[in-house]
Amino acid sequence: MVSPGILLVDKPGGITSHDVVSRTRRAFGTRKVGHAGTLDPMATGLLVIGIEGATRLLTYIVGADKTYTATIRLGATTSTDDAEGEPLTTANAAALAAVSDERIAAGVAALTGAISQIPSAVSAIKVEGRRAYDRVRAGESVELAARQVTVSRFAVLRRRDVDGAIDLDVVVDCSSGTYIRALARDLGADLGVGGHLTALRRTRVGPFDVADAVPVDGLADATALSPAEAAARVLARLDVTGDEARDLRHGKRLVGQAARVAALPAAAIDPDGALVGIVERRGADLKSAMNMPEEAR
Known part of the structure; x- marks a missing residue:
């Protein structure tokens, strides 16, 4: 098994x-x-x-929030906002020469914090039941609504001036739902030269x-x-007795026990170290929002 x-x-x-x-x-x-x-x-x-x-x-x-490292190429746009798309525009040499470190820093600052972001059209977001990227690949025009996201860190680690472009190695800490390709697109647009992503690596998801x-x-x-170890990393931990574990598994509340946990929802873990489930507050009580299948002994 x-x-x-x-x-x-x-x-x-x-x-x-x-x-x-x-x-x-x-x-x-x-x-x-x-x-x-x-x-x-x-x-x-x-x-x-x-x-x-x-x-x-x-x-x-x-x-959970996430961390990415990425390379943004300034000086060109693509149909997908990344290197896999078809080239659309290319900036001239004079426009690229005007992209100073100070202008880049200002553009990055404008895309840091709580921002409104329009996701890339080539994304997994569903539009009338179909993924946006499927619609784009079928030749349809897709316009996605802006969404609020939080970029808590957007830092340029290195600038490299390459032939006909500027490459920026960056690190981004952001909320779930943030599109790094859209950050590349929007930074390039702000600088007037266009931009797209040439490399992307996710280095962290929550803990x-x-x-x-x-x-x-x-x-x-x-x-x-183990489910218990993983859940305790993501959520607060609540150690429960054998009797409490049985009650939670049977759908019963832990009456008057909500104050035992500083943050909710929490991972309820039994004396054997097994994850009972995820508990939430119901008034002053705790009740399972999700129970795990009981592990075989």
Whole structure:
């Protein structure tokens, strides 16, 4: 029997997130596998994978903030806002020469903090039931609504002046739902030269770091985090007695116990170290919002 768990995988470029899910299914011998947030085929880095009952935890991970490293090329735009798209415009030499470090810093500052961002048209957002990227590839024009996102850090690590362009190596800390391709597009537009993404790597999802991830060719020997360990990293931890664990699993409330946890929702963990489920406040009580399947002893 396959044990539930959360697996951290370092996705290489050139394959889809679904490819990683498929390989994980084969490696672990189960169909019940999901992930907490897609990476484009061009992108590399951290995919958080749920296996068996731990897929229920992905709901609590997908909205976590994230860190990316990326390379933004100033001086050209593409149809997809990244290097995989068709070239659309190219800036002239005079416009590029006018892009000073000070102007870049001002443009980056304007895209830092709480901002309104229009996602790239080539995204996984659904428009009338179909993914935006499917509509674009079918030749349709797609206009997505702006959304509020938070970019808590947008820092230029290095500037490289290359032939006919400027490459910026950057690091971004952001809320879930932020499109780094859109940051590249918007920075280039602000500077009047256009911009797109040439490299993207996700290095962190909430408390999970790519340094702890396994490569896709190491899946057969990979060890997943237990549901309890993973949940306690993402949420507050509530240690419960055997009786309390039984009550939560049977849908009963822990009466008057909400004050036991500083932050909610919380991961309820039984005396054996197993994750009972995720509890939420109901007045002064605690009640399971999600129960894990009870692990075999």
